[in-house]
Amino acid sequence: MNFKPGKKVVLEKLADYPLMPASLADMTHNFTGSWRNMRPVIDYDKCINCGTCWKFCPEPAIYIEDNKVNVNYYFCKGCGICVSECPKKCITFEEEGK
Protein backbone atom coordinates (compact mmCIF):
# COMPACT_ATOMS: atom_id res chain seq x y z
CA MET A 1 0.00 0.00 0.00
CA ASN A 2 1.33 3.35 -1.02
CA PHE A 3 0.42 5.23 2.15
CA LYS A 4 2.54 7.34 4.45
CA PRO A 5 0.70 8.67 7.48
CA GLY A 6 1.04 12.39 8.23
CA LYS A 7 2.75 13.67 11.33
CA LYS A 8 0.69 14.30 14.43
CA VAL A 9 1.20 17.82 15.79
CA VAL A 10 0.98 18.32 19.52
CA LEU A 11 -0.21 21.72 20.73
CA GLU A 12 1.92 22.37 23.81
CA LYS A 13 1.79 26.13 24.13
CA LEU A 14 -0.46 28.92 22.95
CA ALA A 15 1.95 29.91 20.18
CA ASP A 16 1.54 26.45 18.61
CA TYR A 17 -2.19 26.95 18.16
CA PRO A 18 -3.86 27.58 14.83
CA LEU A 19 -6.23 30.54 14.48
CA MET A 20 -9.32 28.37 14.69
CA PRO A 21 -9.92 24.76 15.76
CA ALA A 22 -8.36 23.27 12.64
CA SER A 23 -5.71 20.64 12.12
CA LEU A 24 -2.24 21.94 11.26
CA ALA A 25 -1.89 19.38 8.46
CA ASP A 26 -3.99 16.63 6.92
CA MET A 27 -5.56 14.07 9.25
CA THR A 28 -3.79 10.93 8.01
CA HIS A 29 -2.11 10.47 11.39
CA ASN A 30 -5.49 9.90 12.94
CA PHE A 31 -5.80 6.10 12.68
CA THR A 32 -9.49 5.55 13.14
CA GLY A 33 -8.80 1.85 12.55
CA SER A 34 -7.96 1.68 16.26
CA TRP A 35 -11.69 1.96 16.99
CA ARG A 36 -12.32 -1.39 15.26
CA ASN A 37 -13.64 -4.39 17.17
CA MET A 38 -14.37 -6.52 14.10
CA ARG A 39 -12.04 -6.89 11.15
CA PRO A 40 -13.22 -7.54 7.58
CA VAL A 41 -11.04 -10.11 5.81
CA ILE A 42 -11.34 -10.70 2.06
CA ASP A 43 -11.13 -14.26 0.74
CA TYR A 44 -9.39 -13.63 -2.57
CA ASP A 45 -10.18 -17.16 -3.82
CA LYS A 46 -13.86 -16.21 -3.93
CA CYS A 47 -13.51 -12.47 -4.66
CA ILE A 48 -14.49 -11.47 -8.21
CA ASN A 49 -13.23 -7.87 -7.85
CA CYS A 50 -16.64 -6.43 -8.60
CA GLY A 51 -15.86 -3.33 -6.46
CA THR A 52 -19.12 -3.42 -4.53
CA CYS A 53 -17.26 -3.17 -1.20
CA TRP A 54 -15.21 -0.24 -2.53
CA LYS A 55 -18.37 1.52 -3.59
CA PHE A 56 -20.20 1.03 -0.28
CA CYS A 57 -17.36 1.66 2.17
CA PRO A 58 -18.29 4.93 3.95
CA GLU A 59 -14.79 5.87 5.08
CA PRO A 60 -13.48 5.04 2.37
CA ALA A 61 -11.15 2.37 3.72
CA ILE A 62 -11.25 0.04 0.71
CA TYR A 63 -8.79 0.90 -2.00
CA ILE A 64 -7.98 -0.67 -5.36
CA GLU A 65 -4.41 -1.61 -6.05
CA ASP A 66 -3.08 -3.95 -8.79
CA ASN A 67 -6.68 -4.38 -9.91
CA LYS A 68 -7.62 -5.81 -6.53
CA VAL A 69 -9.77 -4.51 -3.70
CA ASN A 70 -7.93 -4.15 -0.39
CA VAL A 71 -8.85 -3.03 3.11
CA ASN A 72 -6.91 -0.12 4.60
CA TYR A 73 -6.72 -1.26 8.20
CA TYR A 74 -5.32 2.11 9.34
CA PHE A 75 -8.76 3.62 8.80
CA CYS A 76 -11.30 0.76 8.62
CA LYS A 77 -13.56 1.20 11.69
CA GLY A 78 -15.09 -2.24 11.23
CA CYS A 79 -18.63 -1.17 10.44
CA GLY A 80 -19.24 -4.32 8.42
CA ILE A 81 -21.08 -2.74 5.51
CA CYS A 82 -18.69 -4.42 3.04
CA VAL A 83 -19.35 -7.77 4.73
CA SER A 84 -23.06 -7.25 4.36
CA GLU A 85 -22.97 -5.92 0.77
CA CYS A 86 -20.51 -8.38 -0.82
CA PRO A 87 -22.51 -10.31 -3.49
CA LYS A 88 -20.16 -13.33 -3.25
CA LYS A 89 -20.19 -13.32 0.60
CA CYS A 90 -16.41 -13.58 0.50
CA ILE A 91 -15.65 -11.03 3.26
CA THR A 92 -15.62 -12.55 6.72
CA PHE A 93 -15.91 -10.55 9.90
CA GLU A 94 -13.36 -11.64 12.48
CA GLU A 95 -13.05 -10.48 16.04
CA GLU A 96 -9.98 -8.31 16.71
CA GLY A 97 -7.43 -9.52 19.24
CA LYS A 98 -8.15 -13.20 18.78
Added chain:
Amino acid sequence: MRKLLMGNHAISVGATLSRVQVIAAYPITPQTQVVEMLSEIVADGKLNAEFIKVESEHSAMAACIGASTTGARAFTATSAQGLLLMHELLHWAAHGRLPIVMANVNRAVAPGWTIWTDQNDSLSQRDTGWIQFYVADNQEVLDTIILGYKLAEKVHLPVMVNLDAFVLSHTYEAVEVPDQEKVDAFLPPFNPEWKMDVKNPRAFGGLTSSDVYMEFQYNHHEAMEQSKKVIAETCGEFEKIFGRKYGLLEEYRMEDSEYVMVTSGTISKTSRIVVDELREKGVKIGILRVRTFRPFPGEEIAAALAGKKKAFVIDRNISYGKSGIFYDEIKGALYNKGMNLPLFGFVIGLGGRDVTPAHLHEIVDYGMKHDRPTEEIIWMGVKK
Protein backbone atom coordinates in the same frame (compact mmCIF):
# COMPACT_ATOMS: atom_id res chain seq x y z
CA MET B 1 -23.74 60.40 -4.12
CA ARG B 2 -26.71 61.17 -1.87
CA LYS B 3 -29.59 58.74 -2.23
CA LEU B 4 -32.91 58.17 -0.53
CA LEU B 5 -32.65 54.68 0.95
CA MET B 6 -34.68 52.55 3.30
CA GLY B 7 -32.63 50.80 5.97
CA ASN B 8 -32.97 47.43 4.26
CA HIS B 9 -31.63 48.80 0.98
CA ALA B 10 -28.82 50.60 2.81
CA ILE B 11 -27.73 47.13 3.90
CA SER B 12 -27.87 45.78 0.33
CA VAL B 13 -25.89 48.75 -1.00
CA GLY B 14 -23.35 48.34 1.79
CA ALA B 15 -22.90 44.64 0.98
CA THR B 16 -22.60 45.38 -2.75
CA LEU B 17 -19.97 48.06 -2.17
CA SER B 18 -18.12 45.57 0.07
CA ARG B 19 -17.93 43.27 -2.98
CA VAL B 20 -19.31 40.27 -1.11
CA GLN B 21 -18.63 37.03 -2.98
CA VAL B 22 -21.23 34.69 -1.50
CA ILE B 23 -24.72 35.60 -0.34
CA ALA B 24 -26.91 32.94 1.26
CA ALA B 25 -30.12 34.03 2.89
CA TYR B 26 -33.70 33.10 3.56
CA PRO B 27 -36.45 35.71 3.42
CA ILE B 28 -38.12 36.84 6.62
CA THR B 29 -40.08 40.00 7.36
CA PRO B 30 -38.84 42.68 7.99
CA GLN B 31 -35.51 41.76 6.37
CA THR B 32 -36.75 40.36 3.03
CA GLN B 33 -35.97 43.47 0.96
CA VAL B 34 -32.29 43.16 1.85
CA VAL B 35 -31.88 39.93 -0.06
CA GLU B 36 -34.51 40.79 -2.66
CA MET B 37 -32.41 43.75 -3.78
CA LEU B 38 -29.17 41.77 -3.58
CA SER B 39 -30.62 38.95 -5.67
CA GLU B 40 -31.51 41.51 -8.38
CA ILE B 41 -28.06 43.07 -8.25
CA VAL B 42 -26.44 39.64 -8.65
CA ALA B 43 -28.89 38.57 -11.39
CA ASP B 44 -28.19 41.80 -13.30
CA GLY B 45 -24.48 41.00 -13.22
CA LYS B 46 -23.66 44.13 -11.21
CA LEU B 47 -22.00 42.11 -8.47
CA ASN B 48 -19.76 39.13 -9.06
CA ALA B 49 -21.19 36.90 -6.34
CA GLU B 50 -22.76 33.50 -5.85
CA PHE B 51 -26.32 33.86 -4.62
CA ILE B 52 -27.23 30.63 -2.83
CA LYS B 53 -30.93 30.03 -2.28
CA VAL B 54 -31.44 27.95 0.84
CA GLU B 55 -34.35 26.31 2.62
CA SER B 56 -33.78 27.81 6.07
CA GLU B 57 -31.71 30.28 8.03
CA HIS B 58 -29.80 27.38 9.55
CA SER B 59 -28.69 26.49 6.02
CA ALA B 60 -28.03 30.13 5.15
CA MET B 61 -25.50 30.43 7.93
CA ALA B 62 -24.09 26.98 7.10
CA ALA B 63 -23.51 28.12 3.50
CA CYS B 64 -21.83 31.30 4.73
CA ILE B 65 -19.61 29.22 7.01
CA GLY B 66 -18.57 27.00 4.11
CA ALA B 67 -17.90 29.98 1.88
CA SER B 68 -16.00 31.90 4.51
CA THR B 69 -13.88 28.85 5.36
CA THR B 70 -12.58 28.92 1.78
CA GLY B 71 -11.69 32.60 2.21
CA ALA B 72 -14.67 34.09 0.38
CA ARG B 73 -16.39 37.22 1.68
CA ALA B 74 -19.78 35.96 2.81
CA PHE B 75 -22.96 37.83 3.68
CA THR B 76 -26.37 37.04 5.05
CA ALA B 77 -29.28 38.87 6.62
CA THR B 78 -32.06 37.73 8.90
CA SER B 79 -34.43 38.64 11.67
CA ALA B 80 -35.99 37.24 14.86
CA GLN B 81 -37.10 33.59 14.40
CA GLY B 82 -34.60 33.24 11.56
CA LEU B 83 -31.75 34.36 13.78
CA LEU B 84 -32.90 31.97 16.48
CA LEU B 85 -32.89 29.10 14.01
CA MET B 86 -29.28 29.99 13.17
CA HIS B 87 -28.22 29.83 16.79
CA GLU B 88 -26.16 26.64 16.61
CA LEU B 89 -24.27 27.87 13.58
CA LEU B 90 -23.66 31.30 15.07
CA HIS B 91 -21.39 29.53 17.55
CA TRP B 92 -19.75 27.65 14.71
CA ALA B 93 -19.07 30.79 12.67
CA ALA B 94 -17.63 32.70 15.61
CA HIS B 95 -15.57 29.93 17.11
CA GLY B 96 -14.39 28.95 13.64
CA ARG B 97 -13.12 32.58 13.55
CA LEU B 98 -14.90 33.33 10.27
CA PRO B 99 -15.30 36.99 9.27
CA ILE B 100 -18.92 36.75 8.11
CA VAL B 101 -21.01 39.91 8.25
CA MET B 102 -24.73 39.60 8.90
CA ALA B 103 -27.44 42.20 9.11
CA ASN B 104 -30.12 41.41 11.65
CA VAL B 105 -33.27 43.46 11.59
CA ASN B 106 -34.27 43.51 15.25
CA ARG B 107 -37.71 41.99 15.51
CA ALA B 108 -39.45 40.76 18.65
CA VAL B 109 -39.68 37.04 19.26
CA ALA B 110 -42.87 34.95 19.08
CA PRO B 111 -45.24 33.95 20.56
CA GLY B 112 -47.42 36.01 20.16
CA TRP B 113 -46.43 36.19 16.57
CA THR B 114 -45.02 39.63 15.81
CA ILE B 115 -42.98 41.39 13.17
CA TRP B 116 -42.26 44.61 15.07
CA THR B 117 -39.07 45.67 16.71
CA ASP B 118 -37.29 44.88 19.92
CA GLN B 119 -33.83 43.55 20.65
CA ASN B 120 -34.50 40.18 22.25
CA ASP B 121 -33.64 38.24 19.10
CA SER B 122 -30.04 39.42 18.88
CA LEU B 123 -29.44 39.83 22.61
CA SER B 124 -30.38 36.16 22.97
CA GLN B 125 -27.26 35.51 20.84
CA ARG B 126 -25.03 37.33 23.32
CA ASP B 127 -22.72 34.42 24.11
CA THR B 128 -22.25 33.09 20.59
CA GLY B 129 -19.03 35.10 20.24
CA TRP B 130 -20.16 37.51 17.52
CA ILE B 131 -19.33 41.18 17.52
CA GLN B 132 -22.65 43.03 17.81
CA PHE B 133 -23.38 46.57 16.68
CA TYR B 134 -26.63 48.44 17.30
CA VAL B 135 -27.08 51.25 14.81
CA ALA B 136 -29.34 54.29 14.86
CA ASP B 137 -29.80 55.62 11.32
CA ASN B 138 -29.60 54.41 7.73
CA GLN B 139 -26.25 56.06 7.02
CA GLU B 140 -24.84 54.15 9.94
CA VAL B 141 -26.47 50.98 8.59
CA LEU B 142 -24.62 51.26 5.29
CA ASP B 143 -21.34 52.38 6.86
CA THR B 144 -21.36 49.64 9.49
CA ILE B 145 -21.66 46.91 6.87
CA ILE B 146 -18.48 48.18 5.18
CA LEU B 147 -16.76 48.85 8.50
CA GLY B 148 -17.96 45.44 9.67
CA TYR B 149 -16.04 43.57 6.97
CA LYS B 150 -12.87 45.55 7.59
CA LEU B 151 -13.10 44.81 11.30
CA ALA B 152 -14.19 41.17 10.91
CA GLU B 153 -11.30 40.41 8.60
CA LYS B 154 -8.78 42.05 10.94
CA VAL B 155 -9.83 40.20 14.09
CA HIS B 156 -11.24 37.06 12.46
CA LEU B 157 -14.62 37.34 14.12
CA PRO B 158 -18.08 37.56 12.60
CA VAL B 159 -20.00 40.82 12.87
CA MET B 160 -23.74 41.28 13.40
CA VAL B 161 -25.20 44.65 12.47
CA ASN B 162 -28.51 45.18 14.27
CA LEU B 163 -31.10 47.72 13.22
CA ASP B 164 -34.64 48.39 14.43
CA ALA B 165 -37.41 46.79 12.39
CA PHE B 166 -39.51 49.30 10.41
CA VAL B 167 -38.18 52.31 12.34
CA LEU B 168 -35.07 51.88 10.19
CA SER B 169 -35.62 48.88 7.95
CA HIS B 170 -38.60 50.38 6.11
CA THR B 171 -37.97 54.08 6.65
CA TYR B 172 -36.35 56.14 3.91
CA GLU B 173 -33.55 58.51 4.82
CA ALA B 174 -31.00 60.48 2.83
CA VAL B 175 -27.85 58.37 2.75
CA GLU B 176 -24.45 59.32 1.38
CA VAL B 177 -23.48 56.35 -0.80
CA PRO B 178 -19.68 56.23 -1.04
CA ASP B 179 -17.81 55.76 -4.31
CA GLN B 180 -16.76 52.21 -5.12
CA GLU B 181 -13.12 53.28 -5.50
CA LYS B 182 -13.07 54.70 -2.00
CA VAL B 183 -14.62 51.54 -0.56
CA ASP B 184 -12.09 49.44 -2.49
CA ALA B 185 -9.28 51.49 -1.01
CA PHE B 186 -10.69 51.00 2.48
CA LEU B 187 -11.60 47.35 2.05
CA PRO B 188 -9.19 45.45 -0.20
CA PRO B 189 -9.89 41.82 -1.26
CA PHE B 190 -9.68 39.33 1.59
CA ASN B 191 -6.97 36.72 1.43
CA PRO B 192 -6.73 34.93 4.76
CA GLU B 193 -3.80 32.81 5.82
CA TRP B 194 -6.11 30.19 7.31
CA LYS B 195 -8.57 28.79 4.82
CA MET B 196 -9.75 25.59 3.20
CA ASP B 197 -7.35 24.81 0.39
CA VAL B 198 -7.18 21.52 -1.55
CA LYS B 199 -3.43 21.99 -1.99
CA ASN B 200 -2.94 22.14 1.74
CA PRO B 201 -5.53 19.83 3.26
CA ARG B 202 -6.58 20.23 6.87
CA ALA B 203 -9.60 19.42 8.98
CA PHE B 204 -11.78 22.26 10.31
CA GLY B 205 -13.68 21.97 13.55
CA GLY B 206 -12.71 18.35 14.16
CA LEU B 207 -12.78 16.52 17.46
CA THR B 208 -10.90 18.67 19.98
CA SER B 209 -9.90 16.95 23.19
CA SER B 210 -10.04 18.58 26.60
CA ASP B 211 -6.27 19.09 26.71
CA VAL B 212 -6.56 21.38 23.66
CA TYR B 213 -10.05 22.91 23.71
CA MET B 214 -9.72 25.61 26.34
CA GLU B 215 -6.97 27.59 24.60
CA PHE B 216 -9.23 28.10 21.58
CA GLN B 217 -11.79 29.64 23.94
CA TYR B 218 -9.09 31.81 25.48
CA ASN B 219 -7.94 32.98 22.05
CA HIS B 220 -11.49 33.72 20.98
CA HIS B 221 -12.06 35.85 24.07
CA GLU B 222 -8.74 37.63 23.61
CA ALA B 223 -9.65 38.43 20.00
CA MET B 224 -12.93 39.86 21.24
CA GLU B 225 -11.14 41.99 23.84
CA GLN B 226 -8.60 43.22 21.30
CA SER B 227 -11.35 44.04 18.87
CA LYS B 228 -12.30 47.03 21.07
CA LYS B 229 -9.01 48.66 20.12
CA VAL B 230 -9.37 47.50 16.52
CA ILE B 231 -12.87 49.01 16.32
CA ALA B 232 -11.45 52.39 17.38
CA GLU B 233 -8.57 52.06 14.91
CA THR B 234 -10.85 50.91 12.05
CA CYS B 235 -13.33 53.71 12.72
CA GLY B 236 -10.38 56.11 12.51
CA GLU B 237 -9.40 54.75 9.08
CA PHE B 238 -13.03 54.99 8.00
CA GLU B 239 -13.31 58.59 9.14
CA LYS B 240 -10.18 59.55 7.20
CA ILE B 241 -11.62 58.24 3.94
CA PHE B 242 -15.35 58.89 4.35
CA GLY B 243 -15.46 61.71 6.91
CA ARG B 244 -17.97 60.06 9.22
CA LYS B 245 -17.08 59.26 12.82
CA TYR B 246 -18.10 56.13 14.71
CA GLY B 247 -16.93 54.33 17.83
CA LEU B 248 -17.86 51.94 20.62
CA LEU B 249 -20.11 54.60 22.11
CA GLU B 250 -21.71 57.79 20.89
CA GLU B 251 -22.08 60.78 23.16
CA TYR B 252 -24.62 63.57 22.79
CA ARG B 253 -24.40 66.72 24.94
CA MET B 254 -22.48 64.77 27.56
CA GLU B 255 -19.66 67.27 28.33
CA ASP B 256 -21.20 69.13 31.27
CA SER B 257 -24.10 66.75 31.87
CA GLU B 258 -25.18 65.65 35.33
CA TYR B 259 -27.80 63.20 34.13
CA VAL B 260 -27.42 60.63 31.39
CA MET B 261 -29.84 58.66 29.26
CA VAL B 262 -28.13 55.42 28.26
CA THR B 263 -29.64 54.12 25.05
CA SER B 264 -29.14 51.92 22.00
CA GLY B 265 -30.67 51.82 18.52
CA THR B 266 -33.12 54.40 17.25
CA ILE B 267 -34.42 55.36 20.70
CA SER B 268 -31.12 57.25 20.92
CA LYS B 269 -32.20 59.60 18.16
CA THR B 270 -35.65 60.22 19.67
CA SER B 271 -33.88 60.94 22.97
CA ARG B 272 -32.06 63.86 21.34
CA ILE B 273 -35.35 65.75 21.03
CA VAL B 274 -35.99 65.16 24.72
CA VAL B 275 -32.48 66.19 25.75
CA ASP B 276 -32.66 69.36 23.64
CA GLU B 277 -35.99 70.30 25.24
CA LEU B 278 -34.70 69.63 28.75
CA ARG B 279 -31.52 71.58 28.06
CA GLU B 280 -33.70 74.56 27.10
CA LYS B 281 -35.12 74.35 30.63
CA GLY B 282 -31.65 74.21 32.13
CA VAL B 283 -31.51 70.47 32.90
CA LYS B 284 -27.96 69.25 32.36
CA ILE B 285 -28.63 66.00 30.60
CA GLY B 286 -26.92 64.05 27.83
CA ILE B 287 -27.12 60.74 25.97
CA LEU B 288 -24.68 57.87 25.99
CA ARG B 289 -25.51 55.53 23.14
CA VAL B 290 -24.07 52.03 23.31
CA ARG B 291 -23.16 51.16 19.74
CA THR B 292 -21.19 48.00 20.45
CA PHE B 293 -22.74 45.39 22.72
CA ARG B 294 -20.06 42.73 22.12
CA PRO B 295 -17.29 43.38 22.85
CA PHE B 296 -18.95 45.16 25.77
CA PRO B 297 -17.41 48.60 26.37
CA GLY B 298 -17.74 48.38 30.16
CA GLU B 299 -14.61 50.42 30.91
CA GLU B 300 -15.61 53.11 28.45
CA ILE B 301 -19.16 53.31 29.82
CA ALA B 302 -17.83 53.57 33.38
CA ALA B 303 -15.50 56.37 32.28
CA ALA B 304 -18.35 58.21 30.53
CA LEU B 305 -20.60 57.91 33.61
CA ALA B 306 -17.90 58.86 36.13
CA GLY B 307 -18.92 61.92 38.12
CA LYS B 308 -22.51 61.96 36.85
CA LYS B 309 -25.41 62.30 39.29
CA LYS B 310 -27.78 59.70 37.82
CA ALA B 311 -28.14 57.52 34.76
CA PHE B 312 -31.29 56.19 33.12
CA VAL B 313 -30.77 53.03 31.11
CA ILE B 314 -33.45 52.45 28.49
CA ASP B 315 -33.88 48.87 27.33
CA ARG B 316 -36.03 47.71 24.44
CA ASN B 317 -35.47 44.14 25.57
CA ILE B 318 -35.83 42.03 28.68
CA SER B 319 -34.13 39.18 30.45
CA TYR B 320 -37.07 37.54 32.21
CA GLY B 321 -36.54 37.26 35.93
CA LYS B 322 -33.71 39.80 35.86
CA SER B 323 -33.97 43.16 34.12
CA GLY B 324 -33.28 44.99 30.91
CA ILE B 325 -30.16 43.48 29.37
CA PHE B 326 -28.09 46.62 28.80
CA TYR B 327 -29.02 47.72 32.34
CA ASP B 328 -27.71 44.50 33.81
CA GLU B 329 -24.44 44.65 31.90
CA ILE B 330 -23.84 48.31 32.68
CA LYS B 331 -24.52 47.79 36.37
CA GLY B 332 -21.96 44.98 36.34
CA ALA B 333 -19.40 47.19 34.64
CA LEU B 334 -19.60 49.83 37.38
CA TYR B 335 -19.25 47.56 40.42
CA ASN B 336 -15.48 47.10 40.47
CA LYS B 337 -14.96 50.75 39.62
CA GLY B 338 -16.49 51.51 43.00
CA MET B 339 -19.15 53.55 41.23
CA ASN B 340 -22.41 53.86 43.03
CA LEU B 341 -24.43 56.38 41.07
CA PRO B 342 -28.17 55.74 41.04
CA LEU B 343 -28.74 53.66 37.91
CA PHE B 344 -32.35 53.31 36.80
CA GLY B 345 -33.40 50.54 34.44
CA PHE B 346 -36.41 51.15 32.20
CA VAL B 347 -38.02 48.59 29.92
CA ILE B 348 -40.04 50.12 27.11
CA GLY B 349 -41.31 49.56 23.57
CA LEU B 350 -41.31 45.76 23.45
CA GLY B 351 -42.87 44.23 20.34
CA GLY B 352 -42.50 47.51 18.50
CA ARG B 353 -44.70 49.62 20.76
CA ASP B 354 -43.92 53.24 19.89
CA VAL B 355 -41.36 55.07 21.99
CA THR B 356 -42.17 58.76 21.68
CA PRO B 357 -40.53 61.85 23.21
CA ALA B 358 -43.41 61.92 25.72
CA HIS B 359 -42.44 58.45 26.97
CA LEU B 360 -38.81 59.46 27.26
CA HIS B 361 -39.76 62.61 29.21
CA GLU B 362 -41.66 60.33 31.57
CA ILE B 363 -38.51 58.27 32.06
CA VAL B 364 -36.43 61.31 32.92
CA ASP B 365 -39.17 62.65 35.23
CA TYR B 366 -39.28 59.33 37.07
CA GLY B 367 -35.51 59.32 37.51
CA MET B 368 -35.46 62.90 38.75
CA LYS B 369 -38.20 62.24 41.32
CA HIS B 370 -36.59 59.15 42.87
CA ASP B 371 -33.32 59.04 44.79
CA ARG B 372 -32.61 55.44 43.82
CA PRO B 373 -34.50 52.73 42.02
CA THR B 374 -36.15 50.15 44.24
CA GLU B 375 -36.79 47.67 41.43
CA GLU B 376 -34.65 46.06 38.78
CA ILE B 377 -37.18 47.01 36.11
CA ILE B 378 -39.22 50.17 35.85
CA TRP B 379 -41.86 49.23 33.28
CA MET B 380 -42.94 51.99 30.94
CA GLY B 381 -46.34 51.99 29.31
CA VAL B 382 -47.63 48.67 30.65
CA LYS B 383 -51.43 48.74 31.11
CA LYS B 384 -51.37 47.82 34.77
